[in-house]
Amino acid sequence: MKKIAVLTSGGDAPGMNPGIRAVVRAGIYHGLEVVGVRHGYAGLLRGDFIPMTLESVGDIVQRGGTCLYTARCPEFMTPEGQQLGFEHLRQSGIEALIVFGGDGSFHGALRLHEMGIQTIGVPSTIDNDIACCDLTIGFDTAVQTVIEAIDKIRDTATSHERTYVVEVMGRSAGHIALQAGLAGGAESVLIPEVPYQLEDVIKRLERGIARGKKHSIIVIAEGAGSGVEVGQYVREHTGLDVRVTVLGHVQRGGAPTATDRVLASRLGAYAVNLCMAGESGKMAATQNGELCAVPFETVFNSVRAPEMSVYQLADILSI
Ligand code: F6P
Numbered sequence: 092m093k094k095i096a097v098l099t100s101g102g103d104a105p106g107m108n109p110g111i112r113a114v115v116r117a118g119i120y121h122g123l124e125v126v127g128v129r130h131g132y133a134g135l136l137r138g139d140f141i142p143m144t145l146e147s148v149g150d151i152v153q154r155g156g157t158c159l160y161t162a163r164c165p166e167f168m169t170p171e172g173q174q175l176g177f178e179h180l181r182q183s184g185i186e187a188l189i190v191f192g193g194d195g196s197f198h199g200a201l202r203l204h205e206m207g208i209q210t211i212g213v214p215s216t217i218d219n220d221i222a223c224c225d226l227t228i229g230f231d232t233a234v235q236t237v238i239e240a241i242d243k244i245r246d247t248a249t250s251h252e253r254t255y256v257v258e259v260m261g262r263s264a265g266h267i268a269l270q271a272g273l274a275g276g277a278e279s280v281l282i283p284e285v286p287y288q289l290e291d292v293i294k295r296l297e298r299g300i301a302r303g304k305k306h307s308i309i310v311i312a313e314g315a316g317s318g319v320e321v322g323q324y325v326r327e328h329t330g331l332d333v334r335v336t337v338l339g340h341v342q343r344g345g346a347p348t349a350t351d352r353v354l355a356s357r358l359g360a361y362a363v364n365l366c367m368a369g370e371s372g373k374m375a376a377t378q379n380g381e382l383c384a385v386p387f388e389t390v391f392n393s394v395r396a397p398e399m400s401v402y403q404l405a406d407i408l409s410i
Contacts (some may be wrong), residue, residue, distance in 0.1 A: 104229025
């Protein structure tokens, strides 16, 4: 093997930069030529390739976002788009492609693998909604960002004796809401994986008020409903002074935590090793802290369920 490429795809995740750095530096260390594909699969369709050097990934280990840019690319979901991407890789003499992204990005990587390009995926999404791995790159940082926001909201909630609804990201998964809700001491955590009744949320609030509680925080995952609508419901049914914060894309930014930097560095370097060993159509992951390669099909056929013991604990502690 002489030449590999790396791209980032889908929503960016803090830790992608240290991951790219690890691919480039480990690749060069092993004597490979490393190419960066800019703007994810959209760049693959345009042949938007740049040579990567040791220097080109200097000073990015601490930065959020991705220096290779990213995109969501519906065109790459079509057979024509995949053929074009395949041809650009072949024409450039690229034998293997390392893809940082989530589930959708891995489907594109699987297609290229089936067409004869070696591909390795590296799980990168703040949502943590990829199965068969301990953790996805970006999740730890996103949870930290949400906790910091909740702590700040709690300050003003306490001062004004208000109830806050905080809507967090996660697409159709509740992992961010659950972790941040527990760590942020939320009174209620609403996630898509567990059906809920707003009457129960109200009862919980009223129990708190009866005990003398003057402020409350409800965390809702975007996949479980609209924070604005929950806020309106609570306001109408309690008369409480309710405010709603939709945290939005702030959750995708910021310097990656040490956990994300270490994970991204390990997985990026391991992805290079897998390419050199001739592996393909697999996700580089850690399971119980150990590096391993999981076939994409296995990943697609598995679901990461939220830890119910954590959900129950959040429920108990917010009584
Ligand atoms: O997958 C990451 C994520 O941030 C989700 O949590 C969110 O639903 C989505 O991406 C937002 O996507 P976009 O940046 O395209 O608005």
